[in-house]
Amino acid sequence: MSKTKAISLTQYLIEQQREAELIPSQLRLLIEVVARACKRIAISVNKGALGDVLGTAGTENVQGEVQKKLDVIANEVLIEANEWGGHLAGMASEEMDDIYAVPNRYPQGEYLLLFDPLDGSSNIDVNVSIGTIFSVLKHTDGHAVDASSFLQAGSKQVAAGYCVYGPQTTLVLTVGKGVVMFTLDREQGSWVLTQDKVKIPEDTKEFAINMSNMRHWAPPVKRYIDENLAGKEGPRGKDFNMRWVASMVADVHRILTRGGVFLYPWDKREPDKPGKLRLLYEANPMSFLVEQAGGASTNGIQRILDIEPIKLHERVAVILGSKNEVERVTAYHRDPVA
Numbered sequence: 001m002s003k004t005k006a007i008s009l010t011q012y013l014i015e016q017q018r019e020a021e022l023i024p025s026q027l028r029l030l031i032e033v034v035a036r037a038c039k040r041i042a043i044s045v046n047k048g049a050l051g052d053v054l055g056t057a058g059t060e061n062v063q064g065e066v067q068k069k070l071d072v073i074a075n076e077v078l079i080e081a082n083e084w085g086g087h088l089a090g091m092a093s094e095e096m097d098d099i100y101a102v103p104n105r106y107p108q109g110e111y112l113l114l115f116d117p118l119d120g121s122s123n124i125d126v127n128v129s130i131g132t133i134f135s136v137l138k139h140t141d142g143h144a145v146d147a148s149s150f151l152q153a154g155s156k157q158v159a160a161g162y163c164v165y166g167p168q169t170t171l172v173l174t175v176g177k178g179v180v181m182f183t184l185d186r187e188q189g190s191w192v193l194t195q196d197k198v199k200i201p202e203d204t205k206e207f208a209i210n211m212s213n214m215r216h217w218a219p220p221v222k223r224y225i226d227e228n229l230a231g232k233e234g235p236r237g238k239d240f241n242m243r244w245v246a247s248m249v250a251d252v253h254r255i256l257t258r259g260g261v262f263l264y265p266w267d268k269r270e271p272d273k274p275g276k277l278r279l280l281y282e283a284n285p286m287s288f289l290v291e292q293a294g295g296a297s298t299n300g301i302q303r304i305l306d307i308e309p310i311k312l313h314e315r316v317a318v319i320l321g322s323k324n325e326v327e328r329v330t331a332y333h334r335d336p337v338a
């Protein structure tokens with residue numbers, strides 16, 4: 001990244017539109033509104049115990065998970081910031097049972113916004129990085145927006161990104177032509193371009209998985225992790241390192257920054273569920289970003305972006321990151337004796 005004049009998010013989006021006609025004005029407005037909402041969420045996150053934002057909200061979401069106060073705050077911020085602008089037909093959130101159609105008092109737009117308003121909630125009260133994940137689709141079904149409007153394969157996304165609330169507040173974005181990163185300049189209150197060519201190395205020595213679930217994994221995952229743990233003396237011929245933040249945003253950000261492979265596979269604790277993570281709000285946006293940065297993302301069998309969703313809140317197994325490692329894990333699933 002050149003260290004010359006700071007480029008703001010607005011300048012980047014306008015120049016992308018001018019040079020590549022990549023970002024129509026409604027999409028530019030959408031991205032800027034979401035980025036501004038993330039700044040607002042960062043203010044609440046950073047208050048911690050000084051604001052009334054920690055602890056639980058006393059409610060459960062559609063997943064049956066206890067909602068944290070910040071889950072609810074972040075969801076409300078995103079809804080209120082986006083409903084009036086005329087760029088959206090509707091929104092869907094991991095924290096809401098059904099979709100949110102833009103009220104008739106506002107103009108309807110051509111885009112659909114999906115989000116996990118605050119990913120990694122279990123880390124809020126212990127001051128570990130959390131984030132907001134968002135995904136953008138076009139409203140193409142020609143009828144009034146309803147849940148079916150959102151059931152599009154991840155390959156139909158026109159934009160995706162996340163904001164990680166960590167030591168830095170960083171916005172990571174793709175509109176289908178690579179991945180860029182913006183760091184929040186708190187003195188100016190603006191997003192400044194800090195990485196314009198994000199690339200994931202095809203090989204890595206670092207994997208991310210919740211090892212406490214080992215006894216529940218399917219054989220291909222157990223084989224892959226056992227081989228990594230065997231290190232230099234084992235079939236991989238090299239030592240591996242392990243990381244698990246329990247915030248997908250933080251683990252994916254590390255992988256986009258220095259490579260690695262992230263696994264949240266199917267396991268036999270809840271055999272009827274394909275995985276823990278949500279297809280529309282976590283797996284699809286993260287898979288779009290990872291592929292745009294030269295990585296890969298599968299559910300062990302197929303490319304995640306090819307999965308045709310059946311339900312708004314369906315879950316999926318996720319293996320994403322450095323291409324050669326994802327391909328190895330996927331090969332073990334496809335041909336267990338390979």
Ligand code: P6P
Nearest residue numbers: 119120121122210246247248249
């Ligand atoms: P576990 C956070 O709740 C999340 O959805 C992801 O951000 C994260 O990767 C995963 O769940 C952590 O799950 O079972 O390790 O707590």
